[in-house]
Amino acid sequence: MATPFEKYGKLHVEGKNLIGENGNIVQLKGISTHNLNEYPQYVNEKAFKQFRDEYNVSIMRLAMYSGFADNHNGYADSGDAHRAELEDIIVKGVEICDSLGLYCMVDWHILLDYDPNMHTDMAVRFFKSICVKLKKYDNVIYEICNEPNMNLETKEEVTWDQIKNYAREVIPVIKAIDDTKVIIVGTTIWSQGVDKAADAPLDYENIMYTLHFYADTHRDALRDKFKYARSKGLPIFVTEFGVGRADGDGDINVEESEKWIDLLNSEKISYIIWNLSNKAETSSIIASKCDKTFGFTDDDLSPCGLMMKDIMRK
Ligand code: IDC
Numbered sequence: 001m002a003t004p005f006e007k008y009g010k011l012h013v014e015g016k017n018l019i020g021e022n023g024n025i026v027q028l029k030g031i032s033t034h035n036l037n038e039y040p041q042y043v044n045e046k047a048f049k050q051f052r053d054e055y056n057v058s059i060m061r062l063a064m065y066s067g068f069a070d071n072h073n074g075y076a077d078s079g080d081a082h083r084a085e086l087e088d089i090i091v092k093g094v095e096i097c098d099s100l101g102l103y104c105m106v107d108w109h110i111l112l113d114y115d116p117n118m119h120t121d122m123a124v125r126f127f128k129s130i131c132v133k134l135k136k137y138d139n140v141i142y143e144i145c146n147e148p149n150m151n152l153e154t155k156e157e158v159t160w161d162q163i164k165n166y167a168r169e170v171i172p173v174i175k176a177i178d179d180t181k182v183i184i185v186g187t188t189i190w191s192q193g194v195d196k197a198a199d200a201p202l203d204y205e206n207i208m209y210t211l212h213f214y215a216d217t218h219r220d221a222l223r224d225k226f227k228y229a230r231s232k233g234l235p236i237f238v239t240e241f242g243v244g245r246a247d248g249d250g251d252i253n254v255e256e257s258e259k260w261i262d263l264l265n266s267e268k269i270s271y272i273i274w275n276l277s278n279k280a281e282t283s284s285i286i287a288s289k290c291d292k293t294f295g296f297t298d299d300d301l302s303p304c305g306l307m308m309k310d311i312m313r314k
Pocket of ligand 1: 146248
């Protein structure tokens with residue numbers, strides 16, 4: 001059977017859609033890693049191959065935590081040696097995806113470094129380095145800021161203008177090295193502000209905008225923002241979603257998840273589920289009792305993992 005990359009080839013953005021080499025709209029579905037610092041073991045060929053062959057996955061997202069939170073030990077907080085190790089994990093993940101014909105998203109995972117502008121220098125440094133290393137891989141998509149949320153000075157929501165300022169510093173850095181890849185930009189309020197992005201999009205080619213939802217928390221109000229943004233022609237990529245609550249835990253909400261997935265499928269919007277780990281929280285797809293890092297049986301999956309299998313096949 002043809003791999004996803006064999007089917008679609010190198011991707012680009014046209015109007016509000018992600019488009020393959022044959023000119024057709026492409027919908028990718030995939031799994032995001034958890035923090036690569038804590039869970040690097042899941043970046044392995046056997047696991048990714050199983051996701052492709054058994055779960056219908058076409059993209060993997062590698063979450064490069066940028067800053068401080070819990071025990072993240074992110075890129076910006078680390079020394080040079082550790083930064084090099086983190087980049088090695090990314091390159092390894094991309095190479096595995098490339099060999100399996102999977103797409104691979106490289107995610108600058110800002111989170112509790114609230115505002116992307118907090119570590120612009122580090123983002124620039126990261127993308128300068130990684131874009132050179134990944135230039136030859138046509139399966140790569142860049143995501144430049146996972147979830148902008150709070151401005152540290154004002155303690156208010158980071159505005160879309162502030163995110164755009166960040167994007168205008170980082171996107172040219174990527175494009176100067178490699179102008180052929182799709183770049184995805186996070187939006188306001190933990191990447192829910194697609195309405196604001198739709199009203200004032202960036203002025204570059206091959207850009208998409210992030211929408212994140214956690215089905216038990218974000219419902220009709222966010223779906224309305226999505227519909228508004230689409231009506232204005234915004235290319236959207238759901239680079240992260242959960243079937244439970246926004247904190248990654250709580251109950252699974254089957255009904256709201258189905259509403260979201262049906263809506264996204266009806267517009268061929270790509271989506272990626274959070275998260276590839278066995279951490280004891282609802283959003284992990286591996287059961288916490290399971291220590292395997294590949295060769296998963298259904299019994300090794302969490303309830304979220306089992307639901308993911310259904311979603312990917314829809
Ligand atoms: C969560 C993890 C959890 C971790 C927490 C803080 O699932 O184990 O302790 O981050 O690091 C997001 C973020 C994503 C979150 C996830 C669930 O992008 O990093 O992961 N979430 O809270 N946005 C909305 C939800």
